[in-house]
Amino acid sequence: MEKLDFNEVPYHLIVEDLENTISAADKKQLERWIDASADHAQRYQEALVMLQQLELLGEYKRVSADAAWQKFQPALSPSPAIKHPVVSSPKIAVWRRWAVAAALILGLLFAALYYYHRPVATLLLTAQKQGRQITLPDGSILVLAENTVVSYNARNFRGNRKITLKQGKIFVDIKGGLKDAPFEIEAADILIKDIGTSFDVQVDSAKVEVNVATGVVEMRHPYAAEDKAKLLVNANEKGVYDRETARLHRSTIVNPNFKSWHDKRLKYTEASLAQIAADLKQIYYVDVAFADERLKSRTWGGYFDHKSVDEIVHAIAAALQLRVEKNGDRYIFSNTY
Incomplete structure (x- = not known):
């Protein structure tokens, strides 16, 4: 684990975090840097947008592959330091041309396969007072x-149904039929595994919270003791x-409107105006104020x-x-009198 300079943006850790290759210790360092100030959180989001727009992950891997190819390419040609006798046989010349062509084709094929199968992160972001459904x-x-x-x-x-929630809150309505590919969500140190359900997940600096609407969800902490590492939430x-x-830990949901932020259905039984x-x-991302504080206790x-x-x-x-x-x-809200 390296010590971060809190005055600089740790782009290398953000890249590793986006690729899910970051170590547990470095991930905690990055989270501490993000939580240190609102400016850090904003700069983190800006860095994520920049990485997505520039396709930084794919680009630097492609450059690395090109560099490796440049090192490998000279091996396909005779070394200039060694002089070979000239062979006039047309059969040998033709064979060498085909061998070089085949090596080039294989190299390009492997490069294309690597480029196609490399992990490419799709990044979704929402701003303040902005929601999104996909x-x-x-x-x-x-x-x-x-x-x-x-x-x-x-x-x-479809072969690796995994989402990483880096910050904020999401709702997932999971569709079945892909038994060989379980649906997982990574949030902070927790892996959340679907067992045929719909639920929401919220992550912040203090906690990871899962509210289950239907089915069962498994929450797992990969670094905890075995008897404390798993929790089933119904x-x-x-x-x-x-x-x-x-x-x-697990508890019963007491708010009947816990799904309302995404399904837009609200049901109240003598609820206070404050609630x-x-x-x-x-x-709806709106502020509701009261000209008279006593109105907050009125019920509807x-x-x-x-x-x-x-x-x-x-x-x-x-x-x-x-x-x-x-x-x-x-x-x-105010009184009419």
Whole structure:
């Protein structure tokens, strides 16, 4: 493990992290560098974008292959230091030309095969107040919350269904039918393995959290003692890995709207306006404020299915006889009197 200069961007560790070749010790160093400041986190995201745009991973490997070829190529030609007698036999001359051509073709073939099968990381990023949904090569659905960074190998994904969650929050609805290729998510030190399910994963500097909607998920810590290395999380349960204590624990999900950030369905039974405001901020990336702090304790019950945030706040305001005003991405509730 090397000691990082916190004033410089550790591009070499970011490259290794993107390729999943980074050591456990260096990964912790990189995470400490990212968590050290908001500027580091921003520069980390910028570095990831730069690596993707320049295709740095594929490019430096191609250059390495070219360099190796330059070293190997002289072996195909006679050394200039050794003088050989001139042989006039046309058969030998033809044989040598075919041998050189065959060697060149084989070299190009191996180079092409290497270039095609090399790991190519597809990088997905979302900015603040930006979400994204994609269909993965195997048909599974991946939803990204704001400020999320994910990478995976799109070229060989059906044979190696693995996603690396570097930061943020995702929801995965996994499609079956590929029994020889289990679906795995790497988040910090934890490997999350699907056993036919849909779930979301969130990673930050303190924890890795998995909320299971359907099926069963296995959370595994590869460096922990055997009796503490694995945790099975069932539907409507939450699995949490504490990154400081390196412990896994499970509990029942108490928030009925834990899926609402991606499925846009909200159900409330006498919920406080403070709780509703927090949910709307997570789902629609808007701020909800109160002209009178006492309004936070007012309660409301009802159900919304794929409604816009504007429809939601005005429906609640009408039901509770409140006034609501909008200023940019900010809604303000106040009394009508």
